[in-house]
Amino acid sequence: MNLESVLGTLETTGYVGHVICTEEAMVLHNSLLILQNENHFRNTFFWGRISGVERDYYIAFGYVTDALKGRVYYYSRDCVNWGLLPNPTxxxxxxxxxxxxxxxxxxxxxxxxxxxxxxxxxxxxxxxxxxxxxxxxxxxxxxxHMITNEAALVPRGALFTKPDGVVVENISFEGLTLLDSRELSSYQHYRMPTRKWNTNLLTRDDYNYATDFLDPLDIDIPEGCWQIQILAGDTIAIIKSLFWPGLYAYHVVETPKYGFVYFGSGKKCLDTAFMLLPSS
Known part of the structure; x- marks a missing residue:
């Protein structure tokens, strides 16, 4: 979730029981604002919290130019002091x-x-x-890295690729309709695409390479590894990953508000594929 959304988790991820208390949210918001100014980030996001036995890890990231290839991650144990998270070996x-x-x-x-x-x-x-x-x-x-690569997502049209290949946030994105927000094909992985450039385009009649260059969720295997809930009087969509319990993405219908956050132990549920097998 972006910097401003940290103060309003009750209106987003609060519907699934994960919120940041007011005191913690204020400290987190202020420290992320300082982090953004010090690194000259175009935008800064709170990624989530990984629970630890003695202390928890708070994760944040930001980017200067490219929203996909230029992300830099940080971690903190007190929401105040941030250290650079190294690239995974x-x-x-x-x-x-x-x-x-x-x-x-x-x-x-x-x-x-x-x-x-x-x-x-x-x-x-x-x-x-x-x-x-x-x-x-x-x-x-x-x-x-694994959670972001497998479970982080954005609504279709939220990111825009420029002619020079740089990916930025789409300032003209006005949100998904209620009908579209119910479909997995309306959400895309928040990562560099892993399929050929024309594969995602051929799956849609109204394709647009500038916004359809990312992999949609409806191609993920096995079928059913994502769940969508429409809550709060059909005003907010919550998307859950069954492989990564604790990862929740949200989108406020017909508005540009969206994001994802993770609250969990950092363990993948490897039994998901077996739980989704059709009963004989």
């Missing part, structure tokens, strides 16, 4: 899914992760148990 991306322990809240902590069986995610297959070390700061970076 390939080692962290591979090891993090096997880490079952909770975050402790200490970025310098190094944990041992047991890889017990042969895994195809490694460059060389493992035929015997092996211990991998992972720093919690790197684990945090990999977790934020």
């Amino acid at each position: 390939q080692h962290a991306k591979k090891v993090t899914p096997f880490c079952n322990t909770k975050f402790q809240g200490d970025p310098a902590l190094v944990i041992d992760i047991m890889i017990e069986r042969e895994e195809t995610t490694w460059d060389t297959p493992l035929y015997k148990p092996e211990i991998k070390k992972l720093k919690e700061e790197d684990r945090l970076a990999a977790t934020v």
